[in-house]
Amino acid sequence: GDSVTQMEGPVTLSEEAFLTINCTYTATGYPSLFWYVQYPGEGLQLLLKATKADDKGSNKGFEATYRKETTSFHLEKGSVQVSDSAVYFCALSDWGDDKIIFGKGTRLHILP
Amino acid sequence: KAGVTQTPRYLIKTRGQQVTLSCSPISGHRSVSWYQQTPGQGLQFLFEYFSETQRNKGNFPGRFSGRQFSNSRSEMNVSTLELGDSALYLCASTSPTPTRDITRRETQYFGPGTRLLVL
Numbered sequence: 141g142d143s144v145t146q147m148e149g150p151v152t153l154s155e156e157a158f159l160t161i162n163c164t165y166t167a168t169g170y171p172s173l174f175w176y177v178q179y180p181g182e183g184l185q186l187l188l189k190a191t192k193a194d195d196k197g198s199n200k201g202f203e204a205t206y207r208k209e210t211t212s213f214h215l216e217k218g219s220v221q222v223s224d225s226a227v228y229f230c231a232l233s234d235w236g237d238d239k240i241i242f243g244k245g246t247r248l249h250i251l252p
Numbered sequence: 253k254a255g256v257t258q259t260p261r262y263l264i265k266t267r268g269q270q271v272t273l274s275c276s277p278i279s280g281h282r283s284v285s286w287y288q289q290t291p292g293q294g295l296q297f298l299f300e301y302f303s304e305t306q307r308n309k310g311n312f313p314g315r316f317s318g319r320q321f322s323n324s325r326s327e328m329n330v331s332t333l334e335l336g337d338s339a340l341y342l343c344a345s346t347s348p349t350p351t352r353d354i355t356r357r358e359t360q361y362f363g364p365g366t367r368l369l370v371l
Contacts, residue, residue, distance in 0.1 A: 176362075182365075183363050229295065239285060240285075240287075242296075243294070
């Protein structure tokens with residue numbers, strides 16, 4: 141079945157460092173790919189999405205490109221801030237199916 | 253536009269009891285999905301309702317059930333609670349897609365969740 145694998149955390153970086161969180165997926169159809177973020181004590185917020193191959197999703201300085209050839213959707217940010225500390229979930233929603241399949245999440249700590 | 257709201261935010265129950273959680277979607281959204289989040293299993297899909305009908309279901313036992321009302325509000329019920337049911341239960345709503353049109357993959361918006369503790 142469909143699945144999402146993302147790098148395990150926690151990931152600890154200093155402020156202004158470059159961030160990459162790896163995410164790969166397996167899917168039988170034509171999935172849309174998402175990154176969600178969960179701040180402490182809150183629900184999930186959609187960070188960005190891409191609906192087809194080579195699409196780039198971007199928001200708040202974060203970017204991810206839908207790579208069909210490598211089945212990847214890595215999250216990047218050029219200069220992280222303390223306020224980016226949260227848990228990040230890579231996810232997919234496959235063709236003809238509204239449910240979202242999530243990765244295990246990666247906890248990110250940004251040190252001032 | 254108000255976001256997805258869930259009530260209650262926190263709940264403590266004992267084993268064997270049953271619980272009902274409520275979710276009010278964003279105004280105009282007709283699809284509501286439920287997810288369970290635990291440290292061990294992560295985020296897992298429970299079920300999805302659209303126009304008062306269950307449209308999709310995850311791999312959870314029959315103790316987990318749900319329903320949706322004509323105003324799109326949804327409830328989920330867990331009967332005969334077990335310790336392992338302790339989790340954050342998240343509800344998500346999305347704008348209407350009467351058919352699963354792959355050209356219109358609508359975004360799901362999540363509520364803050366209900367944190368359930370089973371003792």
